[in-house]
Amino acid sequence: MRTRVLKINDVESDCSAILEAARLIQGGEVVAFPTETVYGLGANALDATAVQKIFEAKGRPGDNPLIVHISKRQDVDRLVRELPPAASTLMERFWPGPLTLILKKSHLIPDTVTAGLDTVAIRMPRHPVALRLIEYSGVPIAAPSANRSGHTSPTTAQHVLDDLDGRIPLILDGGKCQVGLESTVLDMTAEVPTILRPGGITYEMLTEVLGQVRVDASALKPLKEGQPVKSPGMKYAHYAPHAQVVVVRGELDQMVERINALAEEYIKQGMKVGILATHETKDYYKEGKVLVLGSRTQPAVMASNLFSALRQFDDLGVDVVFAEWIETKDEGLAIMNRMLRAAAFRVIDA
Structure with missing residues (x-):
């Protein structure tokens, strides 16, 4: 497979490139695209066969759930069974942005996306290319980072090409990612909202809105034996360079x-x-x-x-x-x- 790279300088003048990527998503393929955090490798989140191609391209274990990306706040409603008022408050404050919320999933989300869990991780990215790609695709996009599993996450299109050249059909090059680390993942199904993966929306920002927030012990320690992987980034070894x-x-x-x-x-x-x-x-x-x-x-x-x-x-x-x-x-x-x-x-x- 030949991997093409299409440079996006402006979402309006380069909309044809984003449309091409959206057609690939609609056709069950995977596409790498920029977000404000890191580059993602996306597929139609409602198509289990398409999502499986993400795991194959990355060499990613199937027990590691994916994040579902949306472009409009109302897209959440059909993807979850219930929406706590606190989650709505966080969406108003931090979306679009680097905050992922874990909620009870609806029947629309395939088990492949959630590693068999009854919860789903959802966020609305802040990058204009990502938002336009989701909008043009007409479906939510499941996307982990666009790198080989376990390797350092990509913050440029060249990083993606270094890892996945010949394994995916297309990379949208939107320049260097601004935040540079994956989104904060907050479990809203826990008794107390719990940070499973810290990111650009910090503990301090979240406590200012919610009052009580907990940081899971696995944020700075290895995952306990038998503890379910409810969020990307909880695995023992991750983000590693070759050294x-x-x-x-x-x-x-x-x-x-x-x-x-x-x-x-x-x-x-x-x-x-x-x-x-x-x-x-x-x-x-x-x-x-x-x-x-x-x-x-x-x-x-x-x-x-x-x-x-x-x-x-x-x-x-x-x-x-x-x-x-x-x-x-x-x-x-x-x-x-x-x-x-x-x-x-x-x-x-x-």
Whole structure:
């Protein structure tokens, strides 16, 4: 299969390319498209056979549910059995945007989409290309990130092509994703609304609206044995570059000292070392390939750069990446959720 890439500079002037993608969706095919979070790999969410092609292209396990993307608020009504008032409040406040809500699904949603669960994850993306594609397709679109399963999520069309060239027919290139991390997933079927996957809509933002919100323990720890995967991104190892990732935790100066010592040790063993630093620490590293996420005072900027930095380490051919721990408030919680899974929870205390 030849994978074509169509550049979208403007949804109006380039509407023919989006229409072509919509026709593929209507015909039961998969298409990669941009959202404000990461690039998604989409298919008709109401067509189980089409959805199966997502799993095949990604090499994704069937027990990992997908998110259903919609373009209008009223699209939710036929996809769920019940809609709590709190969910409606969140939709008004944060949609379109990087917030996914888990709700009781209707009979229209195939089990393939939800991994057999009786709940469905739904969001309305903020990207104009994504919204127009869903509108033109005339169906909700099920879409995980458009990468090979377990690999670092894609934030550019080139990232998608690197992973899925020859496996999918079309990529809509809408430029670099703004948020850079997948959406927050909030379980609205729990007794207390529970964050299963942190993202750009933070715990602090949600508590401001809802009052009481819980963060599932699996956000920063491995999933408990036998715990159902109710949300994408809950698997043990995820978001990983080709290199081994190790997170170093401690006070800032202690982290720098420990990472410098580890880098020196690994380089002596003949390994190529990468260091994921911040603006505050970048000048203190003596060896290795140093990439900078951003300033610790701007966690949203660091979040937007995380996946592209991990993929850059792939391009640099490093064997191991040492990453600094980030404070888990605001977008920092989402950063550490992705970083710990990329590291398969390998953490060294400084």
